[in-house]
Amino acid sequence: MTAPGTCRRSEGAASSGSWSVHGTAAGLLGTRRCEAWLSRRPDTRALTGPDLDEGRGLADEVLSTVTEFNGILDQKVTVALAECVRVSTPDLAFRLLLQALSIKSAAMFPDAVNVSEAQYARLEALGRAFHYGEFVVGDVEHLTE
Structure with a gap:
């Protein structure tokens, strides 16, 4: 990557x-x-x-994950991330999703964004599929409920 x-x-x-x-x-x-x-x-x-792999084979999974966070992130953000999946690369869109979750949480402190354990497990699975190191997705682990 x-x-x-x-x-x-x-x-x-x-x-x-x-x-x-x-x-x-x-x-x-x-x-x-x-x-x-x-x-x-x-x-x-x-x-x-x-x-070389930009995650084209993971586009549907990334798009589904982006859509799942539509209620947590602003709709403009999720629309932009969905567009990124389609026009740019799913890899980039997924990395930006992780950053958006962290940024949104920091902006809402102390009422941080809550990511369910099931959502986090899906984020981790995508991170493994993208061959990310352990700390890329782990940066949002503190958001789990």
Whole structure:
């Protein structure tokens, strides 16, 4: 997986040399900067294994999970996350969902967001499916009831 704002080769791109800025609003300018930087680096390696997988096969599960939090998160947020699943990548949408839960909880303190144990178990299962390390989903474990 690639951290937001980092350069990475785009899956399904027009050529194997295409790269993009992942997870930012930098858009075309960011993509061009990323491509220019990478073109100056002869040691740039192609991505392999889980780094190539953007979770396309998990889109339905991520979309279902986003929808499940519609009552907890603002509707505008869940609509944007659902759009992210469809237009960008399920991986990015899921990471943003986890961040949105943390941010919403912090904004509501001390009346923090409550995530049921069943919801958390589904988040953990998705995290494993995305090959995340233990702390990515674990960052919202404190929200469980």
